[in-house]
Amino acid sequence: MKWLLAVNFWPKRGITMDFQRIVIIDLASLGIGEASDANRYHSVGADTLGHIAGQAGEMLQLPTLGKLGLGNIRTENPVPGLPAVEKPAGFYGKIHVQSLGNQPQGGIREMLDYQDGIRVTSVIDPLVKGSDDYARSVMITNYQSYISNQNLADIVAVNRDSLAFQTLHHEVVSPFNGLIYMSVQDLPRAAADGDPKAYLEILRDADRHIAQVMSEMKRTDLLVITATFANDLTAAVSPTREYLPLIIYYPAIETGRPLGVRHSLADIGATIADMFSLNYDKESIGHSFLSEVSS
Numbered sequence: 492m493k494w495l496l497a498v499n500f501w502p503k504r505g506i507t508m509d510f511q512r513i514v515i516i517d518l519a520s521l522g523i524g525e526a527s528d529a530n531r532y533h534s535v536g537a538d539t540l541g542h543i544a545g546q547a548g549e550m551l552q553l554p555t556l557g558k559l560g561l562g563n564i565r566t567e568n569p570v571p572g573l574p575a576v577e578k579p580a581g582f583y584g585k586i587h588v589q590s591l592g593n594q595p596q597g598g599i600r601e602m603l604d605y606q607d608g609i610r611v612t613s614v615i616d617p618l619v620k621g622s623d624d625y626a627r628s629v630m631i632t633n634y635q636s637y638i639s640n641q642n643l644a645d646i647v648a649v650n651r652d653s654l655a656f657q658t659l660h661h662e663v664v665s666p667f668n669g670l671i672y673m674s675v676q677d678l679p680r681a682a683a684d685g686d687p688k689a690y691l692e693i694l695r696d697a698d699r700h701i702a703q704v705m706s707e708m709k710r711t712d713l714l715v716i717t718a719t720f721a722n723d724l725t726a727a728v729s730p731t732r733e734y735l736p737l738i739i740y741y742p743a744i745e746t747g748r749p750l751g752v753r754h755s756l757a758d759i760g761a762t763i764a765d766m767f768s769l770n771y772d773k774e775s776i777g778h779s780f781l782s783e784v785s786s
Contacts, residue, residue: 510741510766510785511711514663514704515602515759517632517674518697519595520682522721522733523564523585532593532732537723539682539733543694544571546687552695555702559583559716559738560747582739582784584750586717589757589776593732595679598719600637602756603672605764606775614763618670619643621769626669631658633676652677652693656700663707670763674719682722683729690724705740713766713784714740715759739784750780 522539529535544551551572553561560579562570569575590597603613615628620643628644632655638646649655652675659673675697681690701716708714721733737753757777764771765779 509711510713510781511668512709513670513713513715513763513766514659514708515670515672515715515717516659516697516701516704517599517672518678518694518716518718518736519598519674519676520679520720520722520730521694521718521736522723522731523570523736524568524734526587526732526734528587529732533728534723534726534732537721537726537731537733539721539723539731540573540736541565541568541570542723542725543687543691544573547572547691550691553698555698555705556716556738559701559740561736561738563749564736579747580740580744581714581716582744582747582750582780584737584753585734586737586753586756586758587734588720588732589755593720593730595720595722595730596635596637598756599635599674602717602719602759603763604757605760605769605777606772607770608772613637613641614760614767614769615641615670616643617769618763618767621767622668624668626767627667628670629662629672631655631662631671631673633674650676652696656697659700660703660707663704663712669767679722682724685724687724705742708742710742712741715762716740717756717759719756739780741784748783750783753778753780 524538559581560583562573563575563583566575590601604611630638630644631647647658662671677693716738718735720730723731755776761777761779762781765781
């Protein structure tokens with residue numbers, strides 16, 4: 492197809508790192524405080540992480556996410572039990588969702604779609620189809636029509652985190668280029684059930700698995716930790732309109748830096764398109780942060 496440029500895995504001019512694979516962990520439902528337009532979505536005062544942390548007190552215990560800079564995102568309104576660290580191991584920022592629908596299923600579409608100059612499409616299939624080398628797009632999640640319609644994706648349908656993380660670790664240590672996406676399934680369930688104790692335990696378990704993923708990563712892997720929607724357990728509405736976390740890590744980082752406020756989850760899709768030389772339109776709503784974290 493003429494609209495798609497060939498993917499290559501050689502270093503780009505002016506970019507230090509030669510990334511060959513991106514791993515996305517979606518902490519679905521983990522908001523980090525009301526967004527600037529929260530009043531339009533009955534979400535004033537929403538703060539998923541803050542309210543969970545407030546109930547947990549000293550029991551929060553998220554050492555990996557804390558080390559990566561999760562606490563550094565909110566220096567003006569610190570999360571209880573999650574202080575900013577002096578030398579974060581990752582890049583950190585927050586994302587304002589652009590979609591007006593504010594629906595859980597809309598987040599992944601906003602994150603992985605991009606404008607290629609002719610149409611809006613997902614990065615999932617073009618990444619595989621345009622590859623000059625063997626590349627895969629591995630999607631580890633529950634059933635979603637958006638993902639199931641990606642013909643070239645390796646889809647692992649899971650409904651529990653134990654199998655999802657097991658699959659994630661297996662794929663991370665496997666030698667291939669491309670994309671791995673995994674969503675944490677039990678967090679949204681605990682949020683929907685209004686169970687802060689379960690939510691916290693699931694978040695701690697994810698923190699432990701993230702540490703393992705970091706130890707399994709190759710030099711040319713880029714890890715993205717985010718969420719595709721928010722759902723404050725204490726709010727009267729679901730989902731809630733909140734900023735979402737953004738944490739970036741790769742093994743060569745010495746000290747991370749702030750990435751500021753990103754205006755759309757589409758920045759992640761734009762970064763993937765940038766990384767694999769997909770032909771995305773300059774007018775796309777997403778803006779790649781690849782040069783901000785790799786040079």
